Amino acid sequence: MINEILPAAVAAAECFGDAPEAALYPEERAALGETGEARRREFTTVRHCARRALGGLGLPPAPLLPGVRGAPRWPDGVVGSMTHCAGYRAAAVAHGSGMRTLGIDAEPHEPLMEGLLDYIGLPEERARLAGLARQYPDVHWDRLLFCAKEAIYKAWFPVTQRWLGFDGAQVSLLPDGTFHARILVAHPPEQPAAPGAFEGRWLARNGLLLACVAEPQHV
Numbered sequence: 001m002i003n004e005i006l007p008a009a010v011a012a013a014e015c016f017g018d019a020p021e022a023a024l025y026p027e028e029r030a031a032l033g034e035t036g037e038a039r040r041r042e043f044t045t046v047r048h049c050a051r052r053a054l055g056g057l058g059l060p061p062a063p064l065l066p067g068v069r070g071a072p073r074w075p076d077g078v079v080g081s082m083t084h085c086a087g088y089r090a091a092a093v094a095h096g097s098g099m100r101t102l103g104i105d106a107e108p109h110e111p112l113m114e115g116l117l118d119y120i121g122l123p124e125e126r127a128r129l130a131g132l133a134r135q136y137p138d139v140h141w142d143r144l145l146f147c148a149k150e151a152i153y154k155a156w157f158p159v160t161q162r163w164l165g166f167d168g169a170q171v172s173l174l175p176d177g178t179f180h181a182r183i184l185v186a187h188p189p190e191q192p193a194a195p196g197a198f199e200g201r202w203l204a205r206n207g208l209l210l211a212c213v214a215e216p217q218h219v
């Protein structure tokens, strides 16, 4: 399903549940530490997906350890992103030679918790969402905005190593399954080429919302 919204240069794998054959490398087990069963399962299955996705690029399986602020450490020359939510896990990877960064996110297709939209949505975004909700009531646009913003952060962070708050990007969701995002924070002086915008795609199906952003390398 996620392949439908990813560029052709991206290899992805997904699971609608947990894979009994999924296993962790010892160093991944150590990085995970003592945790609950739900967290162990999502961490393990999403890495199983990630290794399948790496295989899609012709690369061998490898340990995938959490790095700075939880961003996954991919093998050299690879960019990628992982997501998990109830009933779904997915990973997407690409060769860094062609893709600068990518981010994916999955959410249950349900309304956001009461009050959360005021926290994650800018006034312009909230106004636009109200119009979309009137025209296309089958989509939970508030949850989709959240999903798109999480995907943006997952693409932003590995490039900049910087936090980006929910007010750090203005997202325009379009009913055709695309979205545009404008980064609102000033570029750090040492990173003049930090992304200034992202183009994304989204999908609502099978009780899930999926969003992805991918920025090709500029030649």
Ligand SMILES: CC(C)(COP(=O)(O)OP(=O)(O)OC[C@H]1O[C@@H](n2cnc3c(N)ncnc32)[C@H](O)[C@@H]1OP(=O)(O)O)[C@@H](O)C(=O)NCCC(=O)NCCS
Binding pocket: 042, 043, 046, 066, 068, 069, 070, 071, 072, 081, 082, 083, 084, 085, 104, 105, 106, 149, 150, 151, 152, 153, 154, 155, 157, 158, 164, 165, 166, 167, 168, 169
């Ligand atoms: C990090 C964050 C985006 C994760 O999203 P989530 O919906 O809670 O969880 P998901 O299951 O979709 O994704 C979790 C995976 O994201 C990846 N991830 C975590 N931190 C990351 C980071 N800093 N950069 C990139 N990827 C990251 C990891 O692979 C993680 O899975 P793992 O711990 O099993 O390896 C979220 O918790 C967060 O901190 N959001 C606030 C920042 C934000 O979204 N800003 C909006 C900017 S417009």
